[in-house]
Amino acid sequence: MVLLLLLAVLPLTAEARKSVLLVFDEDKEFPGLAVVNGSLREAFRSELGADVEFYSESMNLSQFPETGYDGVFYDHLRRKYAGTALDLIVAVMGPSLDFLLRHGEALFPGIPIVFCGADLSDLEGKTLRANVTGALVKRTFAPTLDIALQLQPDIRSVFVVGGTSSFDRQMQSIARRDFKPFESRVVITYLTTLPMDDLLKAVSSLPPNSAVLYLTLFTDGGGLAFVPHEALSLITAAANAPVYVSLDQYVGRGAVGGHVYSLDAHGRHAAEVGLRILDGEAPETISVVEPADHRNMFDWRELRRWGLDERRLPAGSIVSFRTPSAWDVYKWYVAGGATLLVVQSTLIIRLLASRAQRRRAQSSLAERLRFETLLSEVSAEFLTLPASAVDDRIERMLQRVVETLDFDRVALAERQDGTNTMHVTHSWTRAGVAPVPMVFEDEALPWLGKRLAQGDPVRVSRLDELPEEAATDRRSLAARGIRSLAAVPLLVGGAVVGALGFSRLRGERPWPDELMARLQLLADVFANVQARRRADGAVRDSEERRRRAEEEAQRQRDELAHALRVSTLGELTASFAHEINQPLSAIMTNAQAARRLLAIEQAKPRDIEDALIDITGDANRASQTIRRLRALFRKEHAEHAAIDINALIEDVLGLLRNDIQGKNIVVRFTRGQALPTVLGDPVQLRQVVLNLIVNAGEAIALAASGPREIRIDTSQPEVGRVAIAVRDTGVGVKEPEVEQIFERFVSTKPQGLGMGLAISR
Numbered sequence: 001m002v003l004l005l006l007l008a009v010l011p012l013t014a015e016a017r018k019s020v021l022l023v024f025d026e027d028k029e030f031p032g033l034a035v036v037n038g039s040l041r042e043a044f045r046s047e048l049g050a051d052v053e054f055y056s057e058s059m060n061l062s063q064f065p066e067t068g069y070d071g072v073f074y075d076h077l078r079r080k081y082a083g084t085a086l087d088l089i090v091a092v093m094g095p096s097l098d099f100l101l102r103h104g105e106a107l108f109p110g111i112p113i114v115f116c117g118a119d120l121s122d123l124e125g126k127t128l129r130a131n132v133t134g135a136l137v138k139r140t141f142a143p144t145l146d147i148a149l150q151l152q153p154d155i156r157s158v159f160v161v162g163g164t165s166s167f168d169r170q171m172q173s174i175a176r177r178d179f180k181p182f183e184s185r186v187v188i189t190y191l192t193t194l195p196m197d198d199l200l201k202a203v204s205s206l207p208p209n210s211a212v213l214y215l216t217l218f219t220d221g222g223g224l225a226f227v228p229h230e231a232l233s234l235i236t237a238a239a240n241a242p243v244y245v246s247l248d249q250y251v252g253r254g255a256v257g258g259h260v261y262s263l264d265a266h267g268r269h270a271a272e273v274g275l276r277i278l279d280g281e282a283p284e285t286i287s288v289v290e291p292a293d294h295r296n297m298f299d300w301r302e303l304r305r306w307g308l309d310e311r312r313l314p315a316g317s318i319v320s321f322r323t324p325s326a327w328d329v330y331k332w333y334v335a336g337g338a339t340l341l342v343v344q345s346t347l348i349i350r351l352l353a354s355r356a357q358r359r360r361a362q363s364s365l366a367e368r369l370r371f372e373t374l375l376s377e378v379s380a381e382f383l384t385l386p387a388s389a390v391d392d393r394i395e396r397m398l399q400r401v402v403e404t405l406d407f408d409r410v411a412l413a414e415r416q417d418g419t420n421t422m423h424v425t426h427s428w429t430r431a432g433v434a435p436v437p438m439v440f441e442d443e444a445l446p447w448l449g450k451r452l453a454q455g456d457p458v459r460v461s462r463l464d465e466l467p468e469e470a471a472t473d474r475r476s477l478a479a480r481g482i483r484s485l486a487a488v489p490l491l492v493g494g495a496v497v498g499a500l501g502f503s504r505l506r507g508e509r510p511w512p513d514e515l516m517a518r519l520q521l522l523a524d525v526f527a528n529v530q531a532r533r534r535a536d537g538a539v540r541d542s543e544e545r546r547r548r549a550e551e552e553a554q555r556q557r558d559e560l561a562h563a564l565r566v567s568t569l570g571e572l573t574a575s576f577a578h579e580i581n582q583p584l585s586a587i588m589t590n591a592q593a594a595r596r597l598l599a600i601e602q603a604k605p606r607d608i609e610d611a612l613i614d615i616t617g618d619a620n621r622a623s624q625t626i627r628r629l630r631a632l633f634r635k636e637h638a639e640h641a642a643i644d645i646n647a648l649i650e651d652v653l654g655l656l657r658n659d660i661q662g663k664n665i666v667v668r669f670t671r672g673q674a675l676p677t678v679l680g681d682p683v684q685l686r687q688v689v690l691n692l693i694v695n696a697g698e699a700i701a702l703a704a705s706g707p708r709e710i711r712i713d714t715s716q717p718e719v720g721r722v723a724i725a726v727r728d729t730g731v732g733v734k735e736p737e738v739e740q741i742f743e744r745f746v747s748t749k750p751q752g753l754g755m756g757l758a759i760s761r
Contacts, residue, residue, distance in 0.1 A: 018048060018087045018278050021055040021108075025095035025167070026218070028058050031229040032249050032263055036092055036117065039267030040274075047275050055084070061095055062165050062218045062225045074103050081107070088274050091115040091134070094122035095167065101126060112283045116270035120290075121174065131283045135269040136290040137261065139171070141213065142178040144246045144258030147296065148211045151256070151308045152242065155186055156209040161199065161235060161243075162192040163217035163226070171215040195222035196234065203239040210241040214255065229253060242306045248297055252321060256306065257298030265293040371518050374404045378525050390533055391426070394526070398428035401502075401522065408505045411436040412526055414498040415453070422449065422499055433505055434481060444476040452489045452499045457520065459486040459511035484508045488519050490527035497534075500526055583619065590615045642677035643685060645714055645722055652689045656697075665700055665708045667693075672714040678722055692726040699730025 022028070028037050037056070044052050059073055089104070089111055091097040097115040104113055115134035123136075149155055160175055162168045172192055179188050191202055199220065203212060217231040229249060236243045236254025245251065248260040269291045277283055296314050300322040303310055310319065378397045398410050409429045413422035427436040447470035451458050460466060461484055466474045477485060484504040489496045500523040594608055594615075653660075653667060660667055678685075696710045706729055713725040 017050075018044075018052045019055065019085060020044060020052060020274070021057065021081070021086050021089045023089060023091050023096045023100065024056070024058045025061050025093040026058060027060055028056055028092075030227055032247065033092060035249055035263040036267040036270075039264045040090060040092075040116075040271050043268045043271030044275065048278070055081075055086075059096065059099065061167075065165075070099065070102075073099070074107065077103075077107050086111050088278060089113045090270065090274060091118075093117035093167070094119070094170070097122065097134075098126075101128070101132070104132075105129070112277045114270055114274045114277065114283075116266060119174070121170065128288075133273060133277075133283045133286045133288055135266060135273060136288060137266060138290050138292060138294070139174050139246075139261070140178060140259070140294070141175045141215070141246050142181070143294070144244050144260075145179060145182055145213060147258055147314065148213070148242070148244045148256075149182075149185070150312050150314075152209070152211055154209045155211050157207055158182070158186045158188045158211050158213060159203065159206060159241075160188060160190045160192070160213050160215065161203065161217065162190070162215040163219045163228075163231075164193060164221055164223075165218040168192070168216050168218055175213070175215055193221040196220045196224060196226070196231070200234060200238040203235055203241070206239070206241045212239050212241055212243040214243055214245050214250065242302065242308065248295070251297050251299055254302065255299065256302040256308065258296070259294055260297045262293045262295060266291070269293070370404050374400060375518070375521055375525070378522065390529060394426045394529065395428060398426060402428050402430055405502070407502045408433045409436050409501075409503045411501045412498065412530075413501065414530070415496055422452075425498075437480065443472075445473045447473045448487065452487055453496055455489050455491060455496050457486070457488045457516055459516060460484060461510050462508050481505045484511075486511045486516065486519060488516070488523035490523055490530055492527055492531040492534075497527065497530055499523075587615050587619060640679055640681055643680055643682055645675055645678055645685075645724065646671045648682065648685055649689055649712060649714065649724070652686055652693060656690070656693055660693075660697060660710075663697055663701055663708070665697055665710055668709065668711045670711070670713045672716060672722075675714060675716055675722055689724070689726075692724075696726055696728035696730060699728050699732070702731045703729065 022037065022040065024033050024037070026033060028034060041054060044054075057077065061069075064072075086108060089100065089108060091100050091113055092115075094117065097113075097118050100107075100113055100115075104111070110131060113129075113132045113134075115132070117137055118134070119137045119139045145158065148158070158179075160172070160179070162172045162175075169192075172190065176190075182188065191199055194202060206212070212235070214232055214235060216228045217226055217235075218228060219225055220231075232243075232245070232250055232255060233253045243255045244258040245255040246258050246260055248262050248264075251257050251260060269289060273286055273289065276286055296317040298310075298313060298317060298319050300310075300319045302308075303319070313319070377400065394412060398412065401407065401410050407430075409427065411424045411427040413424045415422055424436055429435050447466070448458055460477075463474050463477055463483065482503045482505060484507070485501065486503075487499050487501040490498040490500060500519070502519065590612075594612060598608065649669065653669065693710065693712075700708050700710070709729045711725075711727040713723075713727075715723050715725075717723050
């Protein structure tokens with residue numbers, strides 16, 4: 001039943017939607033974070049479609065800088081996601097990563113974490129757990145200043161604008177490091193602590209030959225929170241000098257541009273890492289990446305506004321927002337009539353070619369996936385398969401090969417020693433196709449046999465491709481209706497032991513190198529199977545006679561012992577049923593009581609807790625009974641282990657308690673003190689004690705009157721020995737029968753088998 005339930009659950013698990021939590025340091029609607037958010041979601045959905053569900057959390061650190069906010073946010077996540085099963089967490093920006101490094105294991109134990117938006121400085125002094133990886137931002141401001149000096153060779157002063165938040169200060173630290181080499185060429189001033197009004201006044205009255213480099217501004221010197229993009233718009237509107245930036249989202253807000261970082265590309269890189277984890281890769285096997293997502297991007301309108309020569313831009317620069325000239329506007333009207341037909345034709349041809357190429361790629365990918373699945377299935381089938389089941393499973397796997405790779409016939413053949421003749425041991429043929437001949441003689445296929453004997457694979461797309469020396473082979477194949485064929489040798493220890501052959505009778509087919517390489521992989525698997533069959537056969541032949549008698553004797557002893565245990569336990573079925581039903585009834589009664597208490601508004605929590613405690617106790621009691629029964633029902637041998645004899649007797653008495661009480665028998669158990677443990681089979685020792693106590697109870701039941709008592713004593717008569725004595729007040733054993741009671745099939749009970757004491761001895 002458990003196995004069926006597991007099999008029923010597995011498909012549902014495989015198709016379950018993936019749950020991804022996105023954690024942002026600020027409001028995810030901030031323009032930069034919105035770009036990362038969009039690229040992450042788009043990348044995940046492009047691969048997973050509708051099979052992904054997103055959760056989002058924004059820390060809003062610039063609005064809540066208080067010290068205790070970390071604990072508040074922690075408690076919020078703990079309560080909100082207590083019942084949510086997450087597959088992946090994406091930490092966007094360094095503060096989000098810091099929070100998850102502090103609290104991730106407590107909040108989301110073992111859940112993989114992928115970070116983005118953090119640079120190397122964010123990781124300094126931190127240790128990433130095995131479940132943490134991601135994509136680093138390579139923040140650099142020096143190239144942007146270098147471009148500014150190319151566009152404005154007469155620059156004398158550079159003003160660096162930023163804010164006062166922790167992230168703003170982090171960016172300023174990187175900028176100070178990057179700008180160090182430029183301090184001998186220009187005067188660099190940092191405007192990073194001014195309130196916004198004072199900052200706008202400062203940038204509006206900069207000296208001639210100046211330039212502004214904008215970093216980020218989440219909080220101004222007066223403590224007011226800003227969206228960095230909106231702050232940039234205010235600064236560029238007020239500045240009397242060109243403003244340069246290092247983020248692509250800032251281009252188009254009044255800045256000239258610069259060597260900018262693409263947030264969209266960065267988000268996609270992080271999503272690629274996350275998809276690899278969702279696809280089954282372990283986070284610890286995926287290295288942290290630092291993709292180079294920079295490009296030189298500029299606003300044509302700002303270049304014109306400040307009179308900057310576009311020819312000074314670095315090669316390959318992207319110039320956006322260009323206002324088209326009259327030629328740019330009307331040139332397609334002039335030339336369009338002449339080129340429209342050509343463009344349309346070219347487009348159609350390209351679309352058709354792209355469609356065909358895409359279909360070929362999809363077909364190739366699907367075929368590769370089918371083969372890899374097939375190879376994995378075949379390898380897994382034979383990995384732990386017992387030798388006795390190999391033949392049947394080979395037939396099944398050959399069928400899978402035919403169905404998956406669209407062959408008509410496939411045959412596994414063994415080479416006869418000293419010849420090129422192949423004897424078919426296993427084959428599979430598609431319905432409606434003639435079966436494979438059992439023997440391919442050397443005389444019928446000399447060319448093919450020679451090639452395979454040399455260890456060379458053979459492929460024949462069409463019979464007329466065969467060389468002249470293969471004329472006999474061509475006639476033999478044609479006579480068998482084979483129109484296309486491939487055969488791969490089976491190599492074991494460098495020697496050819498057989499071949500795996502594939503054929504088509506319905507038509508011809510090509511055998512490209514990629515397909516032949518795949519078939520060779522299949523052949524290697526079957527070669528290993530053949531080698532294993534040979535080795536197993538040799539071992540079985542050499543050991544069979546020696547082991548047969550021992551195994552048969554042991555099997556009979558085990559079967560008899562198990563039958564006796566089952567028989568004994570079967571006689572006690574009613575007792576065991578009562579032993580289990582009693583706690584189950586109590587559980588039901590307490591559960592109903594708890595439900596009634598929950599329905600009462602003034603119900604006392606202590607009453608509900610008492611009911612739940614009773615349910616737990618009764619469940620443990622039923623569990624103990626089932627555990628004891630399972631231990632005795634086990635058929636296989638248990639490993640020898642150190643056994644506490646007193647505890648083992650207590651265990652058996654607990655199992656028989658209801659039966660003993662039903663017979664009004666009193667058990668007096670005197671436990672030996674400080675007894676050593678005994679090395680033995682716990683199942684067999686339980687059976688011995690069970691037999692003795694059950695026999696004692698049955699003997700007492702036959703007594704007409706008198707005390708009804710069983711006494712059990714454990715002791716250590718000498719070093720290295722432990723004794724168990726079982727006495728009862730039953731009818732006893734007659735003197736002539738005392739010497740015979742340990743012999744097989746001797747019993748004083750009318751329905752007894754006479755094997756209990758014999759097996760015990």
